Amino acid sequence: xxxxxxxxxxxxxxxxxxxxxxxxxxxxxxxxxxxxxxxxxxxxxxxxxxxxxxxxxxxxxxxxxxxxxxxxxxxxxxxxxxxxxxxxxxxxxxxxxxxxxxxxxxxxxxxxxxxxxxxxxxxxxxxxxxxxxxxxxxxxxxxxxxxxxxxxxxxxxxxxxxxxxxxxxxxxxxxxxxxxxxxxxxxxxxxxxxxxxxxxxxxxxxxxxxxxxxxxxxxxxxxxxxxxxxxx
Amino acid sequence: xxxxxxxxxxxxxxxxxxxxxxxxxxxxxxxxxxxxxxx
Numbered sequence: 013x014x015x016x017x018x019x020x021x022x023x024x025x026x027x028x029x030x031x032x033x034x035x036x037x038x039x040x041x042x043x044x045x046x047x048x049x050x051x052x053x054x055x056x057x058x059x060x061x062x063x064x065x066x067x068x069x070x071x072x073x074x075x076x077x078x079x080x081x082x083x084x085x086x087x088x089x090x091x092x093x094x095x096x097x098x099x100x101x102x103x104x105x106x107x108x109x110x111x112x113x114x115x116x117x118x119x120x121x122x123x124x125x126x127x128x129x130x131x132x133x134x135x136x137x138x139x140x141x142x143x144x145x146x147x148x149x150x151x152x153x154x155x156x157x158x159x160x161x162x163x164x165x166x167x168x169x170x171x172x173x174x175x176x177x178x179x180x181x182x183x184x185x186x187x188x189x190x191x192x193x194x195x196x197x198x199x200x201x202x203x204x205x206x207x208x209x210x211x212x213x214x215x216x217x218x219x220x221x222x223x224x225x226x227x228x229x230x231x232x233x234x235x236x237x238x239x240x241x242x243x244x
Numbered sequence: 245x246x247x248x249x250x251x252x253x254x255x256x257x258x259x260x261x262x263x264x265x266x267x268x269x270x271x272x273x274x275x276x277x278x279x280x281x282x283x
Contacts, residue, residue, distance in 0.1 A: 032252075051251040058255065097262045101255050108251040213262070220269050227276050234280070 017215065024212050027205035031057075031198070039198035051109040056182075057202045058101040061210035063168055065095030066134070068214075070161035073154035082225050085150045088157065090217035092137055094210055099131045114177065122170040123178035130167050133160040 035053035042049035072088035075081075106124065107117040118124065137160060141153050171180055182189055191199065 104254045105251040
């Protein structure tokens with residue numbers, strides 16, 4: 013298992029390095045925005061991984077509510093936490109791009125606001141898990157996550173449903189959407205690189221959570237044995 | 245260019261901080277396992 017992980021991590025590192033080179037050097041400079049447009053090659057792939065993590069968290073939460081398997085709960089925590097990390101990157105790189113292009117760091121349009129709300133929802137989810145101890149904690153978190161995912165759908169559709177300051181869809185957004193093929197190459201490499209990186213983080217976080225569950229179980233068992241021995 | 249480098253820098257700063265948090269999590273877990281084995 014460790015060797016498989018090492019191979020995957022090396023492959024991801026190679027992809028990220030190639031993606032960085034393509035984003036900074038390989039792709040042509042956009043005519044209107046100049047070099048700042050290159051933020052797109054990091055902003056969108058990070059948003060893509062975020063939009064993958066939250067629906068996976070939603071699915072894991074539903075499955076957990078049905079089966080109550082700790083492994084599924086561990087996967088739900090992993091996807092939520094990794095989703096929040098990628099969402100943080102999206103919320104930071106977006107304003108850095110917006111400042112030189114729009115002249116403002118932030119505006120309360122549907123896409124930006126719903127992304128911030130999404131981040132807050134999942135921060136709430138993680139805090140609920142971290143701060144409440146014992147009882148039906150994972151069950152409450154799973155129910156909470158189901159509502160969180162509704163906002164993830166809203167974030168994705170916001171630029172299709174509303175007129176927003178945020179750019180309209182670059183792909184599949186009508187006759188004038190799409191990018192130069194050389195830009196597309198840099199974009200796709202980074203999409204693949206960050207997808208692999210996101211999967212790697214979920215893998216690590218899942219392993220951590222699953223092992224933590226087993227250690228907690230062993231601690232509980234030991235306390236029970238001590239208690240029974242004391243009673244005798 | 246400063247905005248471009250700031251965006252890329254911030255991206256990797258967030259990811260590296262998260263990797264450090266995960267590393268710390270594994271460190272704590274290792275200590276817990278040692279405690280469990282010792283007892």
